[in-house]
Amino acid sequence: MIKAAFFDIDGTLVSFKTHTVPASARRALHRLHNAGVKLFIATGRSSNALPDVINELCEEVPFDGVLAFNGQYCYLSDGTVYRDVSLPWEDVRIIASQADAGLYEVEVMQLNRLFVNRRSERVRKAEEHTDSPTQVLPLEHAFDEPVYQMCVYVEPGCESVFADVCSQVEHVRWSDAFCDVIPAGGGKPAGIAATLEMLNIEPGECAAFGDGGNDIPMFGCVGTSIAMGNASEEVKAAASYVAPDIDEDGILVACEELGLI
16 A cells, blocks of 8 residues: 655656646545545755745645655655755855856755856756746855755766766756756655655655656655656666656556556
């Protein structure tokens, strides 16, 4: 029996085509909740910048909590924070310095703010894809408060430009435009582990839904992993079940075929 389910946002709950949550996904979430399943959002997005469509969804469906910044900041629906791990300042300085030198653009993600240092064409297209424009600020503001994640705009395979000189970070990717830089040993699995410990639930009693490369580690720490039909072949290969596309009622079909609802 599934006791908890974790959902990525972009490409999983929210369609890249319509920027909405399909009605069928809403029905599936209601049925999961009514069956007593704990519902969590597990996203690379920041806690203070969830899409309006997700905030509206959380008002309609009683989600139990959010794993933000790829699991670095986890909190319950009542605001209780149970995991809080930010990036080490030494590596924030290295990445900010490289970005200031023009090696790449970077998005800085903090609890109270997120911003990019330059809005290049690459940044603009990525923001258009997720329907989430970000303000532009100088990188000196990266040191105003802890940084939980940095999105470094480099091509896949070029991560070594920062990875070789940073000592306490790792990176995951769900977009060809950028990679998410998080603390070493972090990521969605760390957030899920903290959640299961708090709830006293076993990994085999959980399901995870995702479509991006940053969801692959999450698939490895739950009993049932569902890749959306719009996911890459790498993501599909890592999942225990491949659902139809998000725009083809993927979440509802998966929940019904797997007997989750």
